[in-house]
Amino acid sequence: MPEKIAVVGAGSWGTALAVLLARKGFKVSLWARRPEFAEMLQKNRENSTYLPGVFLPENIEVKNNMSQVVQGANLVVLSVPSHAVRHTARLLKPLLEEETTVVNTAKGLELDSGLRLSQVLEQEGISTPAVLSGPSHAEEVGRGLPTSVVVTAKKKVVAEYVQEVFMGPSFRVYTNPDLIGVELGGALKNIIALATGMSDGLSLGDNARAALMTRGLAEITRLGMALGANPLTFAGLAGLGDLIVTCCSMYSRNRRAGIELGRGRPLEEVLAGMGMVVEGVPTTAAARKLAQELGIPMPITEEVYQVLYKGKPVRECVSALMERKRTVETGFLGVTWS
Ligand SMILES: NC(=O)C1=CN([C@@H]2O[C@H](COP(=O)(O)OP(=O)(O)OC[C@H]3O[C@@H](n4cnc5c(N)ncnc54)[C@H](OP(=O)(O)O)[C@@H]3O)[C@@H](O)[C@H]2O)C=CC1
Numbered sequence: 001m002p003e004k005i006a007v008v009g010a011g012s013w014g015t016a017l018a019v020l021l022a023r024k025g026f027k028v029s030l031w032a033r034r035p036e037f038a039e040m041l042q043k044n045r046e047n048s049t050y051l052p053g054v055f056l057p058e059n060i061e062v063k064n065n066m067s068q069v070v071q072g073a074n075l076v077v078l079s080v081p082s083h084a085v086r087h088t089a090r091l092l093k094p095l096l097e098e099e100t101t102v103v104n105t106a107k108g109l110e111l112d113s114g115l116r117l118s119q120v121l122e123q124e125g126i127s128t129p130a131v132l133s134g135p136s137h138a139e140e141v142g143r144g145l146p147t148s149v150v151v152t153a154k155k156k157v158v159a160e161y162v163q164e165v166f167m168g169p170s171f172r173v174y175t176n177p178d179l180i181g182v183e184l185g186g187a188l189k190n191i192i193a194l195a196t197g198m199s200d201g202l203s204l205g206d207n208a209r210a211a212l213m214t215r216g217l218a219e220i221t222r223l224g225m226a227l228g229a230n231p232l233t234f235a236g237l238a239g240l241g242d243l244i245v246t247c248c249s250m251y252s253r254n255r256r257a258g259i260e261l262g263r264g265r266p267l268e269e270v271l272a273g274m275g276m277v278v279e280g281v282p283t284t285a286a287a288r289k290l291a292q293e294l295g296i297p298m299p300i301t302e303e304v305y306q307v308l309y310k311g312k313p314v315r316e317c318v319s320a321l322m323e324r325k326r327t328v329e330t331g332f333l334g335v336t337w338s
């Protein structure tokens with residue numbers, strides 16, 4: 001078991017995970033990128049900006065100096081937004097001991113390259129990173145409500161180590177050997193949460209939401225299979241599980257952003273009002289590019305892209321999706337009429 005754990009990123013998720021680990025009795029060092037924010041958190045013991053109402057136990061120290069945060073830590077939990085993963089990995093890499101395990105908890109794809117975040121970490125010299133994913137809103141984890149997630153890595157021993165560290169009475173951790181599927185599930189569900197949010201914002205009803213979630217999972221699975229994932233992973237916590245929570249919970253920033261877009265508010269205004277990261281926005285562009293390169297149909301992703309990046313009115317997406325060519329539901333899985 002690690003003597004000290006460093007959590008890099010003091011937004012909602014980094015704060016909730018630091019609290020979870022501290023409640024397990026670990027000594028936790030939490031890195032906040034702004035010095036004044038680190039000082040405020042260290043003093044007030046509450047992250048009133050990103051996770052109000054959750055108090056930091058005494059065994060969490062908050063600092064802005066990454067070297068001090070990481071020093072002596074056997075485990076580093078990375079909880080910065082996906083757009084900051086490469087830059088943060090560059091800062092981290094020279095500070096890490098050879099045997100330090102890094103766990104990425106961000107959910108997204110790198111915008112320009114379309115790379116999964118573990119691939120970004122490996123490119124930056126962080127070998128065999130673990131990935132923690134699954135249905136887990138910070139607001140509920142911070143309050144100690146029951147949550148189940150998955151951890152994956154290229155090596156079983158790494159995944160099992162992280163499982164043991166995080167596992168607790170209110171936080172059940174499964175391992176899953178499918179690194180590609182787990183990462184893609186966590187990243188791509190955010191696109192579908194934007195879509196279901198838009199549908200809810202237009203009051204299109206429960207049937208529409210269920211259809212978007214189900215057919216959204218179909219297109220996630222299609223792209224996932226083309227990229228080497230096991231399709232069964234998408235039926236698990238990192239796929240369906242996270243899709244359900246993100247498309248149905250009012251804690252979801254992606255869902256809330258989608259609702260505002262569905263009500264006709266412009267994207268810039270929606271993002272400015274959110275004050276938190278909406279990962280589905282860059283991920284939509286990255287996934288659409290990948291799908292086009294690989295020739296994978298992703299009609300919902302395409303419509304979300306058109307709304308986000310081309311200003312298409314959400315109402316016009318309804319007919320674009322409903323009036324597509326007739327097809328067999330399970331054709332993409334090779335299950336069709338004989
Ligand atoms: N919130 C949740 O429930 C969950 C979130 N996640 C994932 O965790 C990741 C982090 O999200 P979350 O904590 O929710 O985000 P928040 O919006 O709550 O907080 C964002 C955090 O990232 C920091 N940040 C912003 N830009 C940079 C940068 N360029 N370099 C370093 N740090 C930066 C912010 O610092 P500052 O205040 O200085 O701007 C802030 O600490 C995302 O990928 C998200 O999808 C995963 C599971 C659950």
Ligand SMILES: O=C(CO)COP(=O)(O)O
Nearest residue numbers: 134135136137252253254
């Ligand atoms: O991934 C999450 C929950 O599992 C967080 O989703 P949002 O970023 O939409 O809030």
